[in-house]
Amino acid sequence: LHYVESQGEVKLGDLLLMDVGAEYDHYTADVTRTYPSNGKFTREQAEIYQAVYDAQEAAAKTVKPGASFRDASRAADKSIKESLAKMNLITAPDATYQILYQGKAINMPQYRLWFMHGFGHWLGMNVHDVGDYDAKLQAGMIFTNEPGIYIREDALEYLADTPENKAFLAKIRPAYEKYKNIGVRIEDDLLVTPTGVEWMTKALPRKISEIEQFMARASKEMNYTRAQNISNPKFAVLDSNNLFQVEDSSWNLFSKTEVKNGKTVRRGWVSSGRDAAFSGSQPLGHLHGD
Known part of the structure; x- marks a missing residue:
C-alpha cells in the first residue's frame, strides 16, 4: 500500500x-x-x-x-x-x-x-x-x-x-x-x-481520460533536456524552458500564470529546499529539496 x-x-x-x-x-x-x-x-x-x-x-x-x-x-x-x-x-x-x-x-x-x-x-x-x-x-x-x-x-x-x-x-x-x-x-x-x-x-x-490527456500534454510541454541545475534557491519554478528563481510563488500548477519576474509558468513543481535541484531522470520530472 x-x-x-x-x-x-x-x-x-x-x-x-x-x-x-x-x-x-x-x-x-x-x-x-x-x-x-x-x-x-x-x-x-x-x-x-x-x-x-x-x-x-x-x-x-x-x-x-x-x-x-x-x-x-x-x-x-x-x-x-x-x-x-x-x-x-x-x-x-x-x-x-x-x-x-x-x-x-x-x-x-x-x-x-x-x-x-x-x-x-x-x-x-x-x-x-x-x-x-x-x-x-x-x-x-x-x-x-x-x-x-x-x-x-x-x-x-x-x-x-x-x-x-x-x-x-x-x-x-x-x-x-x-x-x-x-x-x-x-x-x-x-x-x-x-x-x-x-x-x-x-x-x-481523476478520470481515465483526464489522466491520459494530462500526461500527453505534459510530455509535449516539458523540455527536460534544457532544464538547468541550480543550487540553494529560495524558490525554484520549472517552466518549459528552464529553471529560474522567483520571490513570488503564487501561481497555479495547471494554467499559465505570469510571475513576478515576467516569465510564464506552464507546468511545474515548487521547492524551497536549500539543496533543491532538478532531476530529469524521473518519468515526469520534479524538484528535490530537504
Missing part, C-alpha cells in the same frame, strides 16, 4: 501510485493518484481503475449532514464487491473464503483479498486525524475517500487448503491471471457542506 523504499525501477507500462500530502496553516491534505508510466492505461488496468473510481463516486453520493462516515464506507464496499464480481475476481458480491484460526475454518469476505484497508480517515491538523467514525456528519467535517483494488501476485499462495477454497480458486484463477500485478488507489479529500459534499481535490485529474 505504501512503498516507502521507492527504489524500484518504473518500467514501461507499469502503474505508478503516488500517495502525497500537503500542509497549509497547520492543516493537512492527503491525495493519491495512480498513473500509467507510458501515459496510457491497458484495458485491464483501466477496468480496475474504473472500478475504484466508481466506488469513490458511490461513497461521495452518500455524504451530507446527518449521514455517517460508515454510510460512505458501506457504499464504497458495495460498489467494489459488485465490480469484482463482474470481473470474476470473486464468485459473488457477498461470497466468502476460509482462513484457519486455532484449527477452525472461519469465513472471510472474498472481496477483502483485493481491498484490504479502510475506506478513508478523518483529515485535519493530522493527516490521520482523530474522530468518531460512527458520529453523524456535520458541515465542516473533512475526510478522505480512498478505496483501492490490489491484485497482488502472491495473494492466493497462502490460502488455507480447504475444499471451499479450492473451489473458489478454480473459479477465479483465469481472472486472477488476467489482472495479476495491477494495483490502483484513488484518494480525494471531501468536505461536508450544509447541502452535501465538496471535492476539495477536484482540480487534480
